[in-house]
Amino acid sequence: MKAINVGIIGVSGYTGLELVKMVLLHPIFQLAYCANTEGETTLSQLHPSLMGVCDIGVEKVDLDKAASHCELVFLALPHKTAMTAARGLLERNIKVVDLSADYRLSKENYEAFYCEHEDLNNLSQAVYSIPELHGKAAAGAQLIANPGCHVTATLLAIAPFLDHIDHTNPIFVDSKTGVSGAGKSPTPGVHYVSVNDNINCYNIIKHRHATEIEQHASALCDTEVHITFVPSLVPMTRGMLACVYATLKDDCDPLALMRTFYENKPFIRVRSAPPHTKMTSGTNFADVYATRNKNALVVMCAIDNLMRGASSQALSNANIMMGLDETLGIPKIAYVP
Numbered sequence: 001m002k003a004i005n006v007g008i009i010g011v012s013g014y015t016g017l018e019l020v021k022m023v024l025l026h027p028i029f030q031l032a033y034c035a036n037t038e039g040e041t042t043l044s045q046l047h048p049s050l051m052g053v054c055d056i057g058v059e060k061v062d063l064d065k066a067a068s069h070c071e072l073v074f075l076a077l078p079h080k081t082a083m084t085a086a087r088g089l090l091e092r093n094i095k096v097v098d099l100s101a102d103y104r105l106s107k108e109n110y111e112a113f114y115c116e117h118e119d120l121n122n123l124s125q126a127v128y129s130i131p132e133l134h135g136k137a138a139a140g141a142q143l144i145a146n147p148g149c150h151v152t153a154t155l156l157a158i159a160p161f162l163d164h165i166d167h168t169n170p171i172f173v174d175s176k177t178g179v180s181g182a183g184k185s186p187t188p189g190v191h192y193v194s195v196n197d198n199i200n201c202y203n204i205i206k207h208r209h210a211t212e213i214e215q216h217a218s219a220l221c222d223t224e225v226h227i228t229f230v231p232s233l234v235p236m237t238r239g240m241l242a243c244v245y246a247t248l249k250d251d252c253d254p255l256a257l258m259r260t261f262y263e264n265k266p267f268i269r270v271r272s273a274p275p276h277t278k279m280t281s282g283t284n285f286a287d288v289y290a291t292r293n294k295n296a297l298v299v300m301c302a303i304d305n306l307m308r309g310a311s312s313q314a315l316s317n318a319n320i321m322m323g324l325d326e327t328l329g330i331p332k333i334a335y336v337p
Contacts (some may be wrong), residue, residue, distance in 0.1 A: 004322055007033030007066050009085055010023070010076030011058055013184045015099055017047050018311035019074050020150060024054055026329030029318070031067040035061045061085065067092035072322065074314060075099060083119045086143060090122055095321060096143045097314050103145035104128060104212055113208035127247035129317045131326055133159050133220060134284075138320040146317060147216070149309025150175045150209040150231060153242035155216060156268065156286045157301035161246065162221035165297065169247035171227045173213065178236040178277075181305045195235050203309045204230045239277030240305040246297045254290035262288070266327055267308070267316070275302035282335035284312035307331065 009017045011034045020043060023031045033052075034043060039060030044051040046058060054250060059065065059113065063085065065075055072095040077080045082100035089096050101114060103126035110117050117123060127141040128134065130152055138144050147155070154173050158165075165171065176199075182190045189202070210229035217225040262268040267284045269275075275287035280302050290299045303309050312330055319326045 001028055001110060003030040004028055004072065004280060005030050005032035005070045006318070007031075007035070007070040007073040009033075009035045009061055009066065009073060010099075011043065012036045012046055013076055014137075014306050015310040015314075016076040017049075019076060019314065019322075020047070020050070020054065022315050022329050022331065026315070028322075028324060028328060029072075031056065033073070034058045034068050035066065035248070037061060052275050063088040063092065065092050068072065070094060072097070074318070076311075079114050080118075083117070087119045087122060090142060093184070095141070097146055097318050097321070098126075098135075098143065099146045099310055099314055101148065101208070102211070103143060104147060104151075105215060109211045109215055110160050113211060129315055129320070130155060130214060130313070131320060132156065132262065132268055136320055138317045139323065141321050144314075144317045146310070146314045148209050148212055149177065149181055149240055149303070150207075150242065151212045151216065151303040152309050152313060153216075153240050153301040153303050154213050154227075154229075154244060155220070156289075157218055157244045157288060157320055158217060158246070161248075161290070161299065162217060162223070162256045164248055164250055164252055166247045166249035166295075167223055167225060171225070172245040173210075173227050173229045173230070173242060174232070174245070175240065176232045176234045177236040177240045177244040177305050179233060180238045181240070181309070182233070189233070195233065197235065199232055199234050200261050201230055201232045207231055224335060236277070238304055238306050239281055240267060240303050240309055240337070241275070241277055242301045244297075244299040244301075246299075248292060248295045248297050254283050254292050254299070258288060265323040267330070274300050277302050277304075279334060280304050280308065282307060283332055284308050284316060284330045285332070285334075 083102040129138040
């Protein structure tokens, strides 16, 4: 099959690096353009781990040049910056997979938590896609809104049970994440002395990912879903474990229901015991588990926040977008130990 040239704008960060690593090994995608806000460097200078592997130039963002080199561009940029780049690329008829929050939410929800949305035309056309939950919705799309990490883990945990939950009772989400989820820029909250030997909750209840979970969980079941979301930062580099607690309204075997729901889904592994984050580290796998105590439901999902929570899911969505097998170039072997 003919190679497909792709670009990555925002290669400086952790998700950008993960995209580079996967695209370099992809059987169809060919890395043709890399950029960040400054340019004038190379991939191996930005990421010394790539020395002797890939040393292509990293340029200052130039949308005309990106469009001349690529059929598809991944945007690993902060919110607001991403929508400016996405709009310019779409105007040049280039397909976009956006890893930011800019196209994940309704206008009302986005502006309540981020900023004024400056690309409403494309917002209405963006395809939000977790492949196991949205099927081939990304096929042929021009713009994919890649879901957030907390949202991916939570939705994959709760989706099989949305029709079995009593939505008049509270749904609690306890989601623990590694420090890489905070990004590469140093802040006091992710300083070594703040994180080491410590665990802390942040932005409880009002975290902006809570709205993304509610919006897309509601869309999956045509019922208004409300959650109480409590994220925690834990002293590990990568990984995420979402635990969801809800009330069942009918009798069911949670694990059997989950196995049926995710049958033949290549990146979902239904575990017979609670998963560990190390089981999925460096992969696109989501390891899930469910049990109950009478009518109290407990569901868990472990993912790699940088991979399934961002870059490998973006690549899987790009595969579907371009008419390829969703598993092409997707890592399956975990970083263990």
